[in-house]
Amino acid sequence: MADDIIAIRSFVAAGVGGAEVADDQDIFAGGYVNSLFAVQLVMWLERQFGIFAQGTDLDLGNFLSVERICAFVAAKRAAADTAAVSSLR
Amino acid sequence: MSSPTTPTPATSAAGVGGRALQGLREVLRTVDIQAAEAAGRLPEGLLGELGERGLLLPCRSRDVGGLALNQYELGALCEELGGQWVSLLSVLTAHMMAAEAIGRWGNHELAATVLAEAAGGRRQLAFALSEPEAGSDAEGVRSHAEPAAEGYRITGVKTWLSGGQDADLFLVLAQSPGGPIALLVDRADPGVEVTPIEPLLGFRAAGLAQLAMNEVVVPARRVVGRPASGLRHVAATALDHGRFCLAWGGVGLAQASLRNCADRTAQRHQFGSPLLDHQLVRAMLSDMLVETAAARLLCAEAARLREEGAPEALVYTSMAKYRSARTAARATRDALQLHGAFGTSAGHPVERAFRDAKLLELVEGTEQIHQATIAGHIQRLAYPRVDGASVL
Numbered sequence: 001m002a003d004d005i006i007a008i009r010s011f012v013a014a015g016v017g018g019a020e021v022a023d024d025q026d027i028f029a030g031g032y033v034n035s036l037f038a039v040q041l042v043m044w045l046e047r048q049f050g051i052f053a054q055g056t057d058l059d060l061g062n063f064l065s066v067e068r069i070c071a072f073v074a075a076k077r078a079a080a081d082t083a084a085v086s087s088l089r
Numbered sequence: 090m091s092s093p094t095t096p097t098p099a100t101s102a103a104g105v106g107g108r109a110l111q112g113l114r115e116v117l118r119t120v121d122i123q124a125a126e127a128a129g130r131l132p133e134g135l136l137g138e139l140g141e142r143g144l145l146l147p148c149r150s151r152d153v154g155g156l157a158l159n160q161y162e163l164g165a166l167c168e169e170l171g172g173q174w175v176s177l178l179s180v181l182t183a184h185m186m187a188a189e190a191i192g193r194w195g196n197h198e199l200a201a202t203v204l205a206e207a208a209g210g211r212r213q214l215a216f217a218l219s220e221p222e223a224g225s226d227a228e229g230v231r232s233h234a235e236p237a238a239e240g241y242r243i244t245g246v247k248t249w250l251s252g253g254q255d256a257d258l259f260l261v262l263a264q265s266p267g268g269p270i271a272l273l274v275d276r277a278d279p280g281v282e283v284t285p286i287e288p289l290l291g292f293r294a295a296g297l298a299q300l301a302m303n304e305v306v307v308p309a310r311r312v313v314g315r316p317a318s319g320l321r322h323v324a325a326t327a328l329d330h331g332r333f334c335l336a337w338g339g340v341g342l343a344q345a346s347l348r349n350c351a352d353r354t355a356q357r358h359q360f361g362s363p364l365l366d367h368q369l370v371r372a373m374l375s376d377m378l379v380e381t382a383a384a385r386l387l388c389a390e391a392a393r394l395r396e397e398g399a400p401e402a403l404v405y406t407s408m409a410k411y412r413s414a415r416t417a418a419r420a421t422r423d424a425l426q427l428h429g430a431f432g433t434s435a436g437h438p439v440e441r442a443f444r445d446a447k448l449l450e451l452v453e454g455t456e457q458i459h460q461a462t463i464a465g466h467i468q469r470l471a472y473p474r475v476d477g478a479s480v481l
Contacts, residue, residue, distance in 0.1 A: 035325055041400075043400045047399070047400075055313065056196075
């Protein structure tokens with residue numbers, strides 16, 4: 001989890017051109033990032049954390065800040081674990 | 090002159106991509122392209138025929154009627170279309186753009202139904218983003234979708250829709266109280282009016298149309314993605330796919346110019362020798378070859394990154410479209426120059442390529458929009474990432 005947030009902070013920092021961004025800061029409202037970044041972020045999260053985003057995940061709230069992104073990744077992983085367990089039954 | 094398509098790791102004549110290319114060529118051989126361009130629309134039944142061969146949604150799985158092609162193989166198809174018939178490329182690209190967005194972000198039931206119909210050619214798709222007052226600035230769209238008991242009620246006007254004259258379903262981007270929303274409007278929905286647009290400079294058989302929606306009720310199940318994600322993800326996915334297809338189309342246009350010029354300059358004699366022996370002509374031809382090869386390599390690099398699912402794929406796709414459209418514009422202009430008055434006669438392939446290349450520079454991102462995207466990417470280069478990935 002600690003590694004996750006470090007990687008996410010780094011991706012977001014590069015995305016906002018190196019500006020100081022607090023973990024709870026709204027990066028979209030701040031005008032730091034554009035729609036291209038939003039798409040890149042999802043692609044990167046999928047590859048980095050082995051998750052798969054669906055249409056229902058496209059809630060901007062999931063990607064608003066470093067903290068929210070972390071929580072999103074954790075929730076997707078937990079859901080994938082649950083699905084894996086139920087498929088074993 | 091044979092077509093020296095750069096061999097890519099994933100394309101071989103015997104493989105599924107090679108067979109798809111062969112199939113496309115077979116279909117195109119049966120079409121009178123010049124007549125269709127003059128008539129301003131695609132021949133009846135053409136899309137159905139392409140659908141039977143899996144060529145309408147070639148990258149989707151075989152389950153829904155596609156061929157599961159990879160990005161290199163898709164690129165080869167688009168290059169072929171660019172070289173032979175840009176109007177058809179434009180219609181197929183719009184169809185694929187909508188399908189990609191629906192397949193990626195639409196709910197499972199919607200995606201399964203629509204993609205199967207779209208792959209077989211039973212339903213033609215179009216992508217409806219531009220408006221009379223909003224083009225490059227997609228956030229400026231004025232069409233609006235108000236929540237209603239059944240889903241949404243949408244009003245607005247969309248324009249420059251490739252394939253719009255015959256499309257059955259439109260992926261429409263509109264404003265909603267929650268943010269930009271993407272939803273599927275059915276041509277049969279009450280309140281929908283489709284009006285053909287007079288042929289433009291290029292893409293003349295692409296069946297361009299305007300879509301007017303007057304309080305059209307769209308059920309909630311036809312919303313693609315979440316209400317506020319219409320622009321950031323749904324439209325972005327579609328546009329990215331469109332840019333990739335048209336980037337390869339530009340390579341096809343440039344390659345066809347090269348082939349036409351090689352023939353022409355070998356056969357045409359002036360001042361006692363073939364044009365090909367004149368030094369100024371040799372300079373033009375060598376630049377045309379080098380530029381075309383460079384554009385193709387950039388497209389192949391975009392294909393590689395897309396296959397990897399790398400975030401940089403988006404910027405590379407933008408770079409490929411930017412470069413390739415510019416290359417096509419220059420190559421087709423030089424081809425016209427080298428063909429002299431002959432090339433300017435109506436219906437000559439060189440004349441049509443010149444017109445289509447100009448349009449290619451404008452659609453799916455003008456040169457200036459791509460430059461802005463690419464420059465935005467450069468701003469991020471100074472900040473290394475801890476995952477070790479290089480953004481260059």
